[in-house]
Amino acid sequence: MSLHPFVIELLQFALLLGLAPAFAGWVKVLKCRVQGRTAPGILQPYRDIRRLFGKDIVLAENASWLFRFTPYLTFGVTAIAAGIIPLISVDLPLSATADVIALVMLFGIVRFFTALAGMDIGTAFGGMGSSREMTIASLAEPAMLMAIFTVSLASNSTSLTQMVSVMAHSEFVIRPSLAFALAAFILIALAETGRIPVDNPATHLELTMIHEAMILEYSGRHLALIEWAGMMKLTLFFALGIAAFCPWGIATGGDTGLLLLAFVALSAKLVVGACVMVLIETGLAKLRIFRLPEFLGSAFLLATLGMIAFFILE
Amino acid sequence: MPAPLDIAGFSVLLLLVLAVAAPLLRSVRTLQITLAFSLAAVASMAAVVAGGMTVADGSVASAAMTLGIPGLPFHLRLDPLAGFFLVVIGLMGFFVSIYSIGYVKGYGGQRSMTQMICFYTLFLAGMLLVVLADDAYFFLVAWELMAAASYFLVMYEDEKGENRRAAFLYLLIAHVGALAILLAFGVMAGQSGRPVFDGYTFDAMRTAQLTPGWAAAAFFLAFFGFAAKAGVIPLHVWLPEAHPVAPSNISALMSGVMLKTSIYGICRFAFDFIKIFPWWWGGIVLVLGLISAVMGVLYALMQHDLKRLLAYHSVENIGIILIGLGLSMIFAAFHLPTLAALALVAALYHTLNHAVFKGLLFMGAGAVLHATHERNMEEMGGLIHRMPWTAPLFLVGCVSISALPPFNGFVSEWLTFQAFLLSPSLPHPLLKLLIPLGAAMLALTGALAAACFVKVFGVVFLGQWRGHQKPERIHEVGPSMRAGMLLASISCLLLGIFPTWVIGWLDTIPEQLCGGRLAESAGKFGWMWLTPIAHGRASYSGPMVFIGILAVVAVTWLLLHAHATSSRRVPVWDCGFARLTPRMQYTASAFSMPIRRVLGFLFAVREQVEVVPHTNHPSLPGSLQYRLRIRDRFWNWLYVPQGDAAYWIARQVGRLQQGRIQIYLLYSFVTLIVLLVFLG
Numbered sequence: 005m006s007l008h009p010f011v012i013e014l015l016q017f018a019l020l021l022g023l024a025p026a027f028a029g030w031v032k033v034l035k036c037r038v039q040g041r042t043a044p045g046i047l048q049p050y051r052d053i054r055r056l057f058g059k060d061i062v063l064a065e066n067a068s069w070l071f072r073f074t075p076y077l078t079f080g081v082t083a084i085a086a087g088i089i090p091l092i093s094v095d096l097p098l099s100a101t102a103d104v105i106a107l108v109m110l111f112g113i114v115r116f117f118t119a120l121a122g123m124d125i126g127t128a129f130g131g132m133g134s135s136r137e138m139t140i141a142s143l144a145e146p147a148m149l150m151a152i153f154t155v156s157l158a159s160n161s162t163s164l165t166q167m168v169s170v171m172a173h174s175e176f177v178i179r180p181s182l183a184f185a186l187a188a189f190i191l192i193a194l195a196e197t198g199r200i201p202v203d204n205p206a207t208h209l210e211l212t213m214i215h216e217a218m219i220l221e222y223s224g225r226h227l228a229l230i231e232w233a234g235m236m237k238l239t240l241f242f243a244l245g246i247a248a249f250c251p252w253g254i255a256t257g258g259d260t261g262l263l264l265l266a267f268v269a270l271s272a273k274l275v276v277g278a279c280v281m282v283l284i285e286t287g288l289a290k291l292r293i294f295r296l297p298e299f300l301g302s303a304f305l306l307a308t309l310g311m312i313a314f315f316i317l318e
Numbered sequence: 319m320p321a322p323l324d325i326a327g328f329s330v331l332l333l334l335v336l337a338v339a340a341p342l343l344r345s346v347r348t349l350q351i352t353l354a355f356s357l358a359a360v361a362s363m364a365a366v367v368a369g370g371m372t373v374a375d376g377s378v379a380s381a382a383m384t385l386g387i388p389g390l391p392f393h394l395r396l397d398p399l400a401g402f403f404l405v406v407i408g409l410m411g412f413f414v415s416i417y418s419i420g421y422v423k424g425y426g427g428q429r430s431m432t433q434m435i436c437f438y439t440l441f442l443a444g445m446l447l448v449v450l451a452d453d454a455y456f457f458l459v460a461w462e463l464m465a466a467a468s469y470f471l472v473m474y475e476d477e478k479g480e481n482r483r484a485a486f487l488y489l490l491i492a493h494v495g496a497l498a499i500l501l502a503f504g505v506m507a508g509q510s511g512r513p514v515f516d517g518y519t520f521d522a523m524r525t526a527q528l529t530p531g532w533a534a535a536a537f538f539l540a541f542f543g544f545a546a547k548a549g550v551i552p553l554h555v556w557l558p559e560a561h562p563v564a565p566s567n568i569s570a571l572m573s574g575v576m577l578k579t580s581i582y583g584i585c586r587f588a589f590d591f592i593k594i595f596p597w598w599w600g601g602i603v604l605v606l607g608l609i610s611a612v613m614g615v616l617y618a619l620m621q622h623d624l625k626r627l628l629a630y631h632s633v634e635n636i637g638i639i640l641i642g643l644g645l646s647m648i649f650a651a652f653h654l655p656t657l658a659a660l661a662l663v664a665a666l667y668h669t670l671n672h673a674v675f676k677g678l679l680f681m682g683a684g685a686v687l688h689a690t691h692e693r694n695m696e697e698m699g700g701l702i703h704r705m706p707w708t709a710p711l712f713l714v715g716c717v718s719i720s721a722l723p724p725f726n727g728f729v730s731e732w733l734t735f736q737a738f739l740l741s742p743s744l745p746h747p748l749l750k751l752l753i754p755l756g757a758a759m760l761a762l763t764g765a766l767a768a769a770c771f772v773k774v775f776g777v778v779f780l781g782q783w784r785g786h787q788k789p790e791r792i793h794e795v796g797p798s799m800r801a802g803m804l805l806a807s808i809s810c811l812l813l814g815i816f817p818t819w820v821i822g823w824l825d826t827i828p829e830q831l832c833g834g835r836l837a838e839s840a841g842k843f844g845w846m847w848l849t850p851i852a853h854g855r856a857s858y859s860g861p862m863v864f865i866g867i868l869a870v871v872a873v874t875w876l877l878l879h880a881h882a883t884s885s886r887r888v889p890v891w892d893c894g895f896a897r898l899t900p901r902m903q904y905t906a907s908a909f910s911m912p913i914r915r916v917l918g919f920l921f922a923v924r925e926q927v928e929v930v931p932h933t934n935h936p937s938l939p940g941s942l943q944y945r946l947r948i949r950d951r952f953w954n955w956l957y958v959p960q961g962d963a964a965y966w967i968a969r970q971v972g973r974l975q976q977g978r979i980q981i982y983l984l985y986s987f988v989t990l991i992v993l994l995v996f997l998g
Contacts, residue, residue: 059883060884060885061883061886062885062886062888063885063887063888064887064888064889064890064891065888065890066700066703066890068702068703069702070702070713070780076871076874077867077871079871079874080866080867080868080869080870080874084866084867087866100853100857101857101866102723102857102858102859103856105732105736105856106728106863109721109722109732110723112720112721112768113723116772120772120775120776120780123772123780123781123904124776124781125781125890126699126700126780126781126782126903127903128902130904131781134772134776134904135908135910135912136912138765138768138773139769139912141765142762142765142766142768142769142913144765145765146758146759146761146765147758149735149758149761150754153739153757156739160855161854161856162736162855162856163853166854166855225878225882225883229874229878294912294915297916308758311751311754315742315750
């Protein structure tokens with residue numbers, strides 16, 4: 005039995021919306037285990053979101069429409085990104101909406117508006133978070149582009165489905181250019197999703213907050229939307245990495261059996277990927293903010309090395 | 319339907335008539351302003367129509383006037399390249415003229431309206447003529463008309479010394495540039511092999527057979543001249559001085575449109591006159607573009623004067639346009655016409671986009687200035703509550719310039735990225751490797767621009783009012799100013815959502831200039847999907863992004879508001895401190911502090927912190943003073959030595975002046991003798 009591409013598209017939306025909290029929960033459980041703490045269970049993010057949706061909103065007196073609009077926009081843009089990155093099949097009608105560069109810019113919209121919302125109330129925390137977030141983003145962006153560029157050299161395309169198809173159909177060889185690009189991508193993904201050593205998602209300690217500082221004033225359903233979008237973004241960055249570097253197992257059509265297989269493969273990769281991230285997060289301490297240029301600079305260097313390797317070796 | 323050239327001629331004539339007729343109405347000021355700017359808007363629209371038609375059907379029309387000097391009448395020509403720039407000038411002229419009706423009234427009674435209207439219309443007419451001129455003499459006349467009119471507009475508030483200095487600096491650099499352009503024309507005419515005056519027509523320059531050395535001399539002289547006008551680093555210093563002090567409607571035109579005439583000039587010289595050039599010309603243009611883009615945005619980040627900041631962003635965006643042009647020249651030099659077309663379209667598209675969003679931002683800055691009488695961002699805040707129209711319109715400009723989809727800035731930067739990513743098709747191994755690094759610099763520029771506009775919007779419109787005057791006195795601006803900004807914002811959105819149509823319309827320009835076409839492959843999958851080279855290569859759909867985001871946002875909102883939980887307003891959480899003041903907010907300088915720390919070595923930054931002890935308890939700090947001074951390094955490196963040298967030479971020459979009549983008589987006598995000996 006074969007599914008229509010639009011059904012696959014919807015399936016993918018549902019998959020991401022539904023499973024992103026589980027993935028975030030899984031990361032949390034793993035992290036607790038590794039650090040010797042008691043885990044709250046994989047379903048905790050669902051309970052958090054439900055609880056937040058049920059709560060009243062407390063708004064600051066001078067919050068503007070932009071503050072109230074941002075959570076919806078954040079959620080909307082992240083959901084659109086979910087329709088573009090191939091998770092289980094490359095046969096996606098919406099994937100032509102944006103190539104990788106446009107996709108990065110979509111995440112840019114989220115960041116832009118979240119940073120603005122952070123400055124809307126006029127407290128020092130919000131401004132601090134926005135300022136730091138935008139600084140990190142501007143240093144991460146060139147490295148991100150170089151990593152993408154290196155990967156796109158192999159497939160001669162920046163369109164995600166094309167990149168995935170070329171990779172999935174090529175034989176498994178370790179290409180030095182891709183190895184460098186993957187290393188760079190991991191560093192950038194840590195920065196973009198606000199994980200240790202760049203930002204600590206669990207902290208509410210004033211001097212170390214970056215992302216949390218921007219959304220400090222949010223509550224109720226607004227916060228639920230932002231948290232949910234954050235979980236989706238985390239999952240999407242993993243999915244992007246999987247699509248760009250190891251898409252093996254992804255379905256090329258709408259065959260149900262293959263889709264199921266692709267889903268199993270994706271889940272397995274996510275589970276393994278989360279382990280890698282948790283090990284990195286547990287093994288490293290958070291960096292001082294002014295050490296970050298070195299961190300992101302090395303990501304840029306790795307990506308550039310990858311590109312040089314491509315031109316020289318391949 | 320009259321021919322496009324006639325419509326363009328009508329547009330210019332109407333503007334010139336306005337300039338002459340404006341003084342007649344000076345006794346009825348409101349009527350004078352309304353009538354003059356409405357008619358200027360009509361004239362601008364006529365230019366848009368003329369240009370739009372020419373670009374659409376790729377026609378070329380030319381005419382010679384009976385005016386001019388003997389042997390060299392004024393030549394006019396309207397081809398797609400000129401037509402495109404007519405559209406850029408006309409479109410912004412239209413928006414800004416509407417905006418000006420309200421903005422200029424703000425000067426009511428303090429200043430001569432006639433002066434403003436005269437120079438405004440002459441300025442517009444000058445820019446239109448620059449694009450239409452088809453011989454060197456007429457071109458330079460138009461170029462000077464444009465420069466002189468804008469000089470008087472920068473000087474409009476001439477009682478301030480700062481303004482006079484800025485205007486002088488502007489005039490100086492504009493003329494150094496004009497001189498270089500004149501020399502470039504001289505080289506071209508001298509090499510064209512035609513009789514003296516005939517060589518100065520652009521037709522002669524198109525057919526001139528130049529040796530590589532003379533071609534390079536002509537191109538780089540012209541490039542220097544145009545770069546001085548465009549504010550390419552290191553010739554940018556006049557720009558952040560002149561743009562902020564000009565009235566805001568003029569800043570919008572200068573920054574959005576006038577700089578673009580130099581892009582026109584560079585295109586004309588490279589692709590129309592010289593046509594065959596080595597790749598390193600493009601390489602130099604590309605490198606200068608990259609430097610301007612990165613340094614421009616970094617300088618912008620350090621500013622806290624709103625209009626000065628926007629002026630530095632013009633440097634950045636001119637850089638981005640030059641990146642596209644440089645890539646296009648490199649591709650053209652290696653005979654890759656389709657790729658050259660892609661890069662050229664990216665550059666031209668960005669030219670149009672920058673005109674629209676920068677015009678919008680300057681109009682917004684003008685609205686803020688109008689309402690608050692303040693240019694210093696550190697004294698603003700929370701204007702989103704006081705100016706419910708200006709804030710969202712300004713936000714559109716911020717999002718567009720930060721290259722975020724689905725607005726227009728994104729499309730042209732995306733096209734530039736695509737042009738970068740095609741560099742592996744170059745046959746030159748070193749270029750393959752180096753050009754992608756340029757793409758990384760462009761990414762850095764885009765991300766820094768986003769950071770900068772978070773700062774601008776966040777500090778000016780969000781948070782709480784920081785200024786000294788009462789915020790209750792700030793009011794939204796009038797309907798005509800809102801209309802000008804609204805039209806520009808709508809254009810930002812439309813240019814972002816319908817790129818395939820724009821590229822289809824633009825297609826005649828790359829076809830005529832570099833022999834490649836783009837529209838066929840770019841619009842192969844219908845108007846919704848932009849696929850610049852091939853579908854498998856890269857694609858983007860503005861409409862889908864826009865509708866998709868809108869749909870998800872709407873659905874989420876509706877679902878959540880079906881059983882909405884209540885929301886209530888409370889005072890801002892102050893961590894128990896209980897006396898939160900607006901001065902505790904992040905300021906513009908604070909916002910850019912991390913970037914200043916990371917990339918501060920590029921500037922001459924001087925930070926001073928002074929702690930004054932408490933009077934009663936000397937061990938406690940009483941107050942703290944923070945001083946920050948950021949200088950443009952190029953000023954000290956390039957301009958100060960030149961100025962010093964000029965002074966030194968002037969002083970040495972000044973020794974001749976003894977102030978005694980006998981000495982001067984001696985000079986005359988000696989000169990006479992020398993002349994008799996050598997010439998006799």
